Amino acid sequence: MPTETTSKRGRPGYDQQSVLRIAVDVFNRHGYDATSMGILAENLGISKSAIYHHVPSKGDLLKLALDHALGGLEAILEQPEAMTGPADARLEFVLRQTIAVLVERLPFVTLLLRLRGNTDIERDALERRRAFDHKVAALISAAREDGSLRQDIDPRTVTRLLFGTINSIVEWYKPGGSLSPEKLADDVITMAFDGLHAAA
Amino acid sequence: MPTETTSKRGRPGYDQQSVLRIAVDVFNRHGYDATSMGILAENLGISKSAIYHHVPSKGDLLKLALDHALGGLEAILEQPEAMTGPADARLEFVLRQTIAVLVERLPFVTLLLRLRGNTDIERDALERRRAFDHKVAALISAAREDGSLRQDIDPRTVTRLLFGTINSIVEWYKPGGSLSPEKLADDVITMAFDGLHAAA
Structure with missing residues (x-):
């Protein structure tokens, strides 16, 4: 302009x-x-x-903002690495990229995660977010059926805890600080998949 | 009455x-x-x-509610299991009990976690919450120095991710459903410490 x-x-x-x-x-x-x-x-x-x-209108600003957050997340699932290969590798790719989008578009994803669903625009966005979550949940189930994820935790609980861990990043992560987005993603993946215990 | x-x-x-x-x-x-x-x-x-x-007053209701949440959390740290023994066992005890208090006092802890700090009552509560968080962070550091937690993740990141995982429970856990509080605590501890990967 x-x-x-x-x-x-x-x-x-x-x-x-x-x-x-x-x-x-x-x-x-x-x-x-x-x-x-x-x-x-x-x-x-x-x-x-x-x-x-x-x-x-204010609603148009909200729509543009949510579309920026959701567009970033949805694009992850269309990458070749999300679509082919073993389920656990696809899952790891999707979680890493989710963290990358979350950090890169931090205020936009924060807005998305705090939605209350009071308007049609919010409800549409929550619908798209649920569709994304369901696709990730399906990957978690697939990785578990492959035998690459432990069997003693319900996949629904795994999904909730993984999203809980990742989404909470918006509450504390400060871009530009000493923790790079890549190291953050490494740390989340390491804790979630290998655990915090030191190797014996 | x-x-x-x-x-x-x-x-x-x-x-x-x-x-x-x-x-x-x-x-x-x-x-x-x-x-x-x-x-x-x-x-x-x-x-x-x-x-x-x-x-x-409304403020008195808030104060009573926050005191119920914080009192539950603070009492954990005064249990003998939180005060003696190896740091990683104390940490595990404290995290399990934190999940138990969170589930048992779910709406009260939800209120605490959503505080914005606009009034003195809220700021006092946030101060007490920070003191609790700091004590847990100190346990995490101690367990890491002991060599029982992995060294390649900054203890501050570990603290943030563990609290992120645990606090997110208020957003989705439904008491009285098929997932008991004990199994939930087991699942969180297993994922955080042993990871989701199936044992080789």
Whole structure:
């Protein structure tokens, strides 16, 4: 978008992506329901009408944000490494990539994970998230049936605990710190599959 | 409290514990900030003045609820099994008991884990929660220094991932279902310490 246009309407240099990034931060801080277009405008330092220049409504911002999170996750399952080979290797690939998407798109995935499902947009997103979770759960079951995962834990429990571990990363991980996304993924995979006990 | 007294003031049979339990459910559903005494009264089916008979304020209900969650957690660390013996056995004991308290006091711990820290009561509770977390983190470090936990993961990451796994239980565990609290604790400990890979 040419600067001439934006500078006429508010703080120059905003494009839809910057508006979206700031909106997602505000949603995560205040909750989506509690965030009005007025609060958004205040945080962006532009007028409400300038926001409408970028997106027609608050719901559209939410939709764009959730689509960015879900699109990243869904694309993982279409990679060749997720589709061919032994189930346990596919599972490891999918979990590593899930962590990578989560870290790379941290505020967007945070927003997705905190959804309450009060609007159609939220319910659609939760539906897509459940579809993703079900595909990962199917991989876990396949790896267990192959005999590569232990048999003494119900696969539903395994699925819940793995997602619990991975999703909790949004609550504490600080991008740019001493723990790189790759080492984080290594650590999660090591703990989940090999356990914390030192080798005997 | 004698029934004569309560029946004069509203629905008979409520005591402070029942009021507290219902209040915690309402806080978890609507968020503490968004819950007024009016909403509480509506959910209890009694008048606002009848609530004031049980507790002086919404903050007092929050304080009682958080104290129930934190009291349960803090008591774990005072058990002999948490205080003596090898660090890895103490750690395992503490994690198992943490899961037991979490399941037994599920709505109370859920409330604790979702705190945003907007009031002094919340900040005091978060302070106590941090103190608990630090003591568990110290056990993790001690078990690692003993050589019983693997050395290739930073103890801070181990702490975050273990708490992430355990705390996420509040999001999905249904008491009274086919997964008992004891089996759940076994599963978490097995996955975290021995890993999901089938023994070779």
